[in-house]
Amino acid sequence: xxxxxxxxxxxxxxxxxxxxxxxxxxxxxxxxxxxxxxxxxxxxxxxxxxxxxxxxxxxxxxxxxxxxxxxxxxxxxxxxxxxxxxxxxxxxxxxxxxxxxxxxxxxxxxxxxxxxxxxxxxxxxxxxxxxxxxxxxxxxxxxxxxxxxxxxxxxxxxxxxxxxxxxxxxxxxxxxxxxxxxxxxxxxxxxxxxxxxxxxx
Amino acid sequence: xxxxxxxxxxxxxxxxxxxxxxxxxxxxxxxxxxxxxxxxxxxxxxxxxxxxxxxxxxxxxxxxxxxxxxxxxxxxxxxxxxxxxxxxxxxxxxxxxxxxxxxxxxxxxxxxxxxxxxxxxxxxxxxxxxxxxxxxxxxxxxxxxxxxxxxxxxxxxxxxxxxxxxxxxxxxxxxxxxxxxxxxxxxxxxxxxxxxxxxxxxxxxxxxxxxxxxxxxxxxxxxxxxxxxxxxxxxxxxxxxxxxxxxxxxxxxxxxxxxxxxxxxxxxxxxxxxxxxxxxxxxxxxxxxxxxxxxxxxxxxxxxxxxxxxxxxxxxxxxxxxxxxxxxxxxxxxxxxxxxxxxxxxxxxxxxxxxxxxxxxxxxxxxxxxxxxxxxxxxxxxxxxxxxxxxxxxxxxxxxxxxxxxxxxxxxxxxxxxxxxxxxxxxxxxxxxxxxxxxxxxxxxxxxxxxxxxxxxxxxxxxxxxxxxxxxxxxxxxxxxxxxxxxxxxxxxxxxxxxxxxxxxxxxxxxxxxxxxxxxxxxxxxxxxxxxxxxxxxxxxxxxxxxxxxxxxxxxxxxxxxxxxxxxxxxxxxxxxxxxxxxxxxxxxxxxxxxxxxxxxxxxxxxxxxxxxxxxxxxxxxxxxxxxxxxxxxxxxxxxxxxxx
Numbered sequence: 099x100x101x102x103x104x105x106x107x108x109x110x111x112x113x114x115x116x117x118x119x120x121x122x123x124x125x126x127x128x129x130x131x132x133x134x135x136x137x138x139x140x141x142x143x144x145x146x147x148x149x150x151x152x153x154x155x156x157x158x159x160x161x162x163x164x165x166x167x168x169x170x171x172x173x174x175x176x177x178x179x180x181x182x183x184x185x186x187x188x189x190x191x192x193x194x195x196x197x198x199x200x201x202x203x204x205x206x207x208x209x210x211x212x213x214x215x216x217x218x219x220x221x222x223x224x225x226x227x228x229x230x231x232x233x234x235x236x237x238x239x240x241x242x243x244x245x246x247x248x249x250x251x252x253x254x255x256x257x258x259x260x261x262x263x264x265x266x267x268x269x270x271x272x273x274x275x276x277x278x279x280x281x282x283x284x285x286x287x288x289x290x291x292x293x294x295x296x297x298x299x
Numbered sequence: 300x301x302x303x304x305x306x307x308x309x310x311x312x313x314x315x316x317x318x319x320x321x322x323x324x325x326x327x328x329x330x331x332x333x334x335x336x337x338x339x340x341x342x343x344x345x346x347x348x349x350x351x352x353x354x355x356x357x358x359x360x361x362x363x364x365x366x367x368x369x370x371x372x373x374x375x376x377x378x379x380x381x382x383x384x385x386x387x388x389x390x391x392x393x394x395x396x397x398x399x400x401x402x403x404x405x406x407x408x409x410x411x412x413x414x415x416x417x418x419x420x421x422x423x424x425x426x427x428x429x430x431x432x433x434x435x436x437x438x439x440x441x442x443x444x445x446x447x448x449x450x451x452x453x454x455x456x457x458x459x460x461x462x463x464x465x466x467x468x469x470x471x472x473x474x475x476x477x478x479x480x481x482x483x484x485x486x487x488x489x490x491x492x493x494x495x496x497x498x499x500x501x502x503x504x505x506x507x508x509x510x511x512x513x514x515x516x517x518x519x520x521x522x523x524x525x526x527x528x529x530x531x532x533x534x535x536x537x538x539x540x541x542x543x544x545x546x547x548x549x550x551x552x553x554x555x556x557x558x559x560x561x562x563x564x565x566x567x568x569x570x571x572x573x574x575x576x577x578x579x580x581x582x583x584x585x586x587x588x589x590x591x592x593x594x595x596x597x598x599x600x601x602x603x604x605x606x607x608x609x610x611x612x613x614x615x616x617x618x619x620x621x622x623x624x625x626x627x628x629x630x631x632x633x634x635x636x637x638x639x640x641x642x643x644x645x646x647x648x649x650x651x652x653x654x655x656x657x658x659x660x661x662x663x664x665x666x667x668x669x670x671x672x673x674x675x676x677x678x679x680x681x682x683x684x685x686x687x688x689x690x691x692x693x694x695x696x697x698x699x700x701x702x703x704x705x706x707x708x709x710x711x712x713x714x715x716x717x718x719x720x721x722x723x724x725x726x727x728x729x730x731x732x733x734x735x736x737x738x739x740x741x742x743x744x745x746x747x748x749x750x751x752x753x754x755x756x757x758x759x760x761x762x763x764x765x766x767x768x769x770x771x772x773x774x775x776x777x778x779x780x781x782x783x784x785x786x787x788x789x790x791x792x793x794x795x796x797x798x799x800x801x802x803x804x805x806x807x808x809x810x811x812x813x814x815x816x817x818x819x820x821x822x823x824x825x826x827x828x829x830x831x832x833x834x835x836x837x838x839x840x841x842x843x844x845x846x847x848x849x850x851x852x853x854x855x856x857x858x859x860x861x862x863x864x865x866x867x868x869x870x871x872x873x874x875x876x877x878x879x880x881x882x883x884x885x886x887x888x889x890x891x892x893x894x895x896x897x898x899x900x901x902x903x904x905x906x907x908x909x910x911x912x913x914x915x916x917x918x919x920x921x922x923x924x925x926x927x928x929x930x931x932x933x934x935x936x937x938x939x940x941x942x943x944x
Contacts, residue, residue, distance in 0.1 A: 162630075163629075163630050163631075164628075164629050164630040165630060166630040166631075167610075167611075167613055167627065167630050168610070168611075168630075170613075171572070171611055171613070201632050202613075202630070202631065202632055205613070205615060205632045205633065205789075206612075206613025206614050206615050206633075207613065207614030207615060208572045208612075208613045208614035209613065220573075223534075224534030224535055225534040225535035225691075225692070225729060225732075225763070225765045225779070225780075226534070226535045226691035226692050226697075226765050227534075228534075228779050229692050229693065229765060229767055229771055229776070230692070230693075231916070231920060234915055234916050234917065234920065237915060238893070238915070238917060241893055262573060262614075263532065263534055263616060263783065263787070264532070264533070264534035264535065264536075264537070264573070265337075265573050266337075266531065266536075266537035266539075266540035266541075266571075266573065266574060267337050267338060267341075267384075267537065268534075268535050268536070268537050268689055268691040268697070268763075268765075269338055269384030269385060269537075269689070269690075269691055269697035269698045269699070270337070270338040270341060270384055270385075270387075270697075271691065271692075271697075275573075278575045279341075280337040280338070280340060280341040281341050282338055282341040282342060282387075285920050285921070286891055286917040286920055286921055287891070287920065287921045
């Protein structure tokens, strides 16, 4: 037998569409509201809002290069991504080239330079999850959500999909983390339930 | 309720307070401990807690009659991870030693009525000793091999205390080691004790902790930094997370003792950002200890000054490497540097830095309070004490276990872990994370310690143990680690950056059935170059998963290359799926198939169309009747196995 080709065409998400509420037709690929962690109503695309938020963030740290990662982390916690205008501002305030900020924010996986969904689904692909079928699970998430892993978000701005090396929940493999909530033993059979629950909460 | 002093100014004030709390708690007759580790929480532990509180309120009068007053003589609390994640959500009742598994909110009522009021166990919730529903039940948790065979030092408080409750920690010998060090030992004696205990770094490399501390003392500098490495990146290992989540004060106590011994005044705990609960509990513990005068200036009036900060990682595996971690603490890209100057001389901010792993620090308080001899009486000749292992993969009782060094792999996997899921044949155990290796069945009787496993081409590493059965493909496992490392390589040195990429490409083509004559030799050559020429442990250790699988499972590589055969039934391009006669025609697989490759009617045998099938494996995963077989080269390579989810 010769190795067969595995490029068979995948069918449309089909029944899964029923899970998704009608996508808001805002045109812009930016979540209408910032992440749950913020509580404020700052629009990351509005320069005035960014300024206010940044002013506040800068009060928490000394203005030195050593604070860079912590500042980026707080920014990421607020918006779920790192808006460019904010990076410009950090470069100015810390007096370091923007290239260095970009180097740091692309080196560390927890930072995203693109807007992400309100909920970030992290599929654990650690060893224990791998031997229990995490690869298959990740493909199924891609198919059901109709977004590639690590890129963009669903049309309604709800979900982004990422793989993560290990969430330290190896005994409950395959594990999935949605924002800070853990799900144990996720498989194609119960993935729909997970999405419905997260969409509603 | 005993009033907690605003701050503790002397060791005596701390001990006096502990004594008072102890007396107050003597009135406690019963404690209901609910495991609130991530696994149990995902299974509904917190919903159970809500329900239990309601039931306790509803039954308050009856409970009072039975001598149990909620809040004083009867306490319910959430603890950290108990370790036996597979059987969660877990609930333990002390001092009755009752151990309940798979507890759901609906069980709250029967636990209150049957156990609390009548003193009888709820039979259906007891642990089954042979893993079957009707099997013999364990009356007490000490009857369960998973717990009975353990010896907990680093995990001493894990699962017994509420990690957010200072008094809980205090009552479990909390700060006993610190008080002993400050009141009866000189800093030199503290370092000597750690040295004599034989403690070796638990993060993976196994460098003797005492030797590291002594070399730091020899460096004459004004300031020494103390760093705790909580960037537990090894996939398959989660002991550091559990210790930080479930017992944050012990880690800090270990650091304080080290600070006293080394004269360090400032320190950092560097925690992975993937561990939100660890960050939360450690932050809480640090703030609390600052307020109580247990961190900061003149701690307990001893003259010891120590300031501790928490720093979150950014999600880069290489930052678990000490020199990369220090760059990351400085706010920079986490690239390692060559180690011709050691970090005890020039580390964080180019100043002397002592870095130890979470589990290492967690061992220190017990070593000081119980003595170096006690610690070194456990373990093997060169690996003293105990080690925490995360027993995961295709093993029945997954979870976290702590055993003395020198126990055999077989004891850990079969006696503690209960053997392989579905009693399938054991194929390999992967130890040591991405720099470790895979050991086959004939190595099961090896004693586990730092040196023995390294000799066999694997390593103990940070303690991850991923058990694999016959339905695992070893070439795929090697490819998995190489892919992992090539994603995580920082890219600074060529052998690691390019070597990993090349090895990955070769392994990828082998798993796709496009392997060529000479591929194995080429891989070995590349691995050798990486091993000698890479800058840090990431690249130097990267070849081990490949070389160890080549050493013990070479025939699998050859079968992939020459026969296009995958005996594990994993490599998609080499396998087909087939529905066998046991199919009941339930239509579940048909509904889940993403490519509509399955046809069939209700109650009739379903059929898979090979041309449409993309070998995603979902049908096999969702089938409740084990009706989907995996076939490679006409042979059934994977038959009966229950659905995972």
